[in-house]
Amino acid sequence: MSGAWLPGIARIAAAGPEAPVAPGPVPPRMAPSPRPPAFAPPASAASPAPSPTASAAGLLGPLVLLFAMPLLAGCDGWPESQPPPPPRPAPEGSVARGTAALRAALAPPGPPVDGSLRRLGADRYAIFCAACHGAAGRGDGVVVARGHPPIPPLPADPARSMAAIAENRGGSHPFADRLSPRERWAVARHVEALRPEAAP
């Protein structure tokens, strides 16, 4: 082969994939070659019957490989990957995205207290607070029956509830990652309206 097909490849590549394949006579260089197949076994090498020593030598290779395998597995030879560079500190005076909106949503007096906020508050209080503070806020939740130290009774004014949810008070809070600002206000309004002494 002299590489005479290379210009042909280049031409196809230049024409692009959409180029129609031109029908035509088979070029002479692609005509079947009269040469004999390259890997035909020579007529003289008619395989003789394998001798016992030859077959033993043939087994040796796979055996050596088998015993070398654990050794090869021991050395992986890959270079250690570089540890990533430490994160750059945030620019001076920058605040995380959404901080201003979060502050605005948490600022008093909070969303208007209507029926939907009250329902939301009662629902979230039952989920997140009642286990300790009790359904009516008496501080008689199930954890107290199971040995938790006494819990002061509610109600509390909304600012204290908002702070209790946002910070860690009494080892149970914060719930800031589980309650959205609206939910926090709803719970705070619910806690504000609790009447433990009037509850059944």
Ligand code: HEC
């Ligand atoms: C694991 C139990 C537990 C859960 C759950 C819990 N609290 Fe408390 N909470 C306490 C304890 C204990 C105290 C008393 C902490 C103290 O006296 O230092 C407390 C105190 C408070 C106070 C009074 C804080 C103050 O300023 O004195 C408020 C308000 C409050 N919790 C609201 C809530 C709200 C709202 C929830 C639900 C979102 C909640 N708590 C869930 C255990 C709990």
